[in-house]
Amino acid sequence: MATAEDTLVRFVVGFDASQIPADVRAVAREACLDCLGVMLAGSRQAPAVKVHEQLRRHGSGHAASVVGTALRASPMDAALANGTAAHALDYDDMGAFGHPSAVLLPAVLAVGESLDASGEQLLAAYAVGFEVGAALNKGLGISRGESGLHTTGMIGVFAATAAVSRLLGLTEEQVKHAMGVAASTPAGLVQNFGTHTKSLHAGMAARNAVMAATLAADGFTSNPAFLEGAGAMLAVYGKADTARLRANLEGLGTVWQMSVALTLKRFPCCGSTHAAINAVRAMFEAAPVPLDDIEQIEVGELPPASHVLLYPDPATGLQGKFSIEFATARALCDHGDITVESFADDAVSEPAYRDLLSKVRVAVGSKWNHGTEATFEDTTVTLRLKDGSVLSESVNRYAMPGTRKAPLDTAAIREKFEANCRRAGLESDALYERWSDIGAIGSVRDALAATAPVAV
Known part of the structure; x- marks a missing residue:
């Protein structure tokens, strides 16, 4: 019988992206656009600005954009900065495992830019990562964060590791090692809500996902029993229900959570x-x-x-x-x-x-x-x-505006995006046209260049 780990990595590596349902693709497009806008506005908030200052002092590389700024950084550092910015206003989407896009999008943008991936590759990686995170959250049974743990950081790091592993084209064995590395990094305390550190939870999860996947690509090892092992995620953080975990993971690729669980926020607060x-x-x-x-x-x-x-x-x-x-x-x-x-x-x-x-x-x-x-x-x-x-x-709360039962319409999504671009001091029309359909982007590298402020 396949283990939970086997089922997860087979989905990450082997799922045919052409089989992603149309409604899931549509939600993913909206979520990525929405998150980019929130990230741009968040880049002007104190938590993101303080991370930018750290990068200026200690930066390591130029392969990836720090969105909304002229800064460039390593993919890991860019994921940290952009994840923090995406969550700084608490205006990013929610559902399934806390705040999915604030972890997923910064991770795939940073690695996608370094690879000069296409938007279609990013969309597929984002969708795969989202579904892995949603299945793990249900399977582990910590969705309410009642232990005081913030699921954005706890589950998000696995979702983003799956997404980045997909982008990098890792093998099943490498994905297991990447996930094993990620399993030693989940973090985030509810007690830090209302402080700069809450937004850092998303940034750290995105950074750690990039670290885990790129280390695995270079042959870094971990214990492959990251879910079912005696001291692994299920035993340490979950409900210790192996059947529940396996059942949720076995639905990957056939049961899609994004199209029912993801809410675009109408208001910039919890x-x-x-x-x-x-x-x-x-x-x-x-x-x-x-x-x-x-x-x-x-x-x-x-x-x-x-x-x-x-x-x-x-x-x-x-x-x-x-x-x-x-x-x-x-x-x-x-x-x-x-x-x-x-x-x-x-x-x-x-x-x-x-x-x-x-x-x-x-x-x-x-x-x-x-x-x-x-x-x-x-x-x-x-x-x-x-x-x-x-x-x-x-x-x-499950049928209010922004939920999948009462989704924001195209005009409302665009209005929010444009307002967030203005908060970042950027002209929105060209950015909207370029990013409103992420799957149609030919070069992520070129598309991200448009998010930097124009030198005057």
């Missing part, structure tokens, strides 16, 4: 706040909300992953991205129109916001806090007004 923001937005779309008349704000039925919302009274805009209290009060202040600018540091001290924040009550806690089997799909925001009237809206 996904566990989005249903509440959408609920406030729906209230304003129905009728004006009298903010001065609000006596109490209740938020209930938080999603199971709400343990990542660490800051009831955030001190910075970055902490505000991981606060259900901030998200709800800020959404009311901004009439549901939450943008990157909503998380400026001065937003946490604005008097109107502070007044609303004092009225927020989280009525139903999460599984993390209460130890119950909370499986809420709807998040409800209720406003109790001073005259005794009540306004209430519920939003299903």
Whole structure:
């Protein structure tokens, strides 16, 4: 009987890319475009800028672009910088294993550019890597991060290692060694949410994936039983259910997760706040909300992953991205129109916001806090007004805008991309035309050159 490792590496090496379903290809194209835009905007954020400063001091090579800058670096360093930038705003996509594209795209861009691969090769590698990550996440049983581990870093490194191994054309034996190297690198603590380090989780996973695959290509060895071994991933981090792991991996190539699991973010903050923001937005779309008349704000039925919302009274805009209290009060202040600018540091001290924040009550806690089997799909925001009237809206987090049940349309995806290009100081039209269909790109190297700022 094939081991979990055997099944995984056979898919990475042997799957015929022409058999990737059309709907999966379509989602992959949208996700790569969206992530590139977020990466460009994120390149101006403090976490990415600080990594860029490190590269200037200690840089090692010129084979790959640091997106949104004139910097060049080794593929490993470029993956680190671009992964950090992609996750810096928490505006990158989510689903299946945390934030897939913020790890996958930086890794395949860095290696793809060094090889001058085609966009079609990148798309295939991205899709293969995504499905490996999704299958591992389900199979290992750590999808909720309830151990305090951030699945973007924990699972993302395996997904990206699979993608880079595919790009490099590794053999099955080499992929096993690459995955074995990757298995000694998973990292990321939920406790670091709301700090620069959260975005570094994606950057480190992308860098480590490039390291693992390129080392394996050079003959570097590891223990090939990286999943089922006595001290391997399943035993150390997973649910120790070999049948579950094998069953999920055996679906690779026939059961596709991307077309059902990947959400493009409408708002630049933790996904566990989005249903509440959408609920406030729906209230304003129905009728004006009298903010001065609000006596109490209740938020209930938080999603199971709400343990990542660490800051009831955030001190910075970055902490505000991981606060259900901030998200709800800020959404009311901004009439549901939450943008990157909503998380400026001065937003946490604005008097109107502070007044609303004092009225927020989280009525139903999460599984993390209460130890119950909370499986809420709807998040409800209720406003109790001073005259005794009540306004209430519920939003299903699995069917809200951006999910596969209510996907962002082409116009919304383009609008987001263009806004993010502007945040990076770049003209968007040419970039959109070049990157809106990654599979049609002839030379990744040429396409990435267009993401550098124009010298003046």
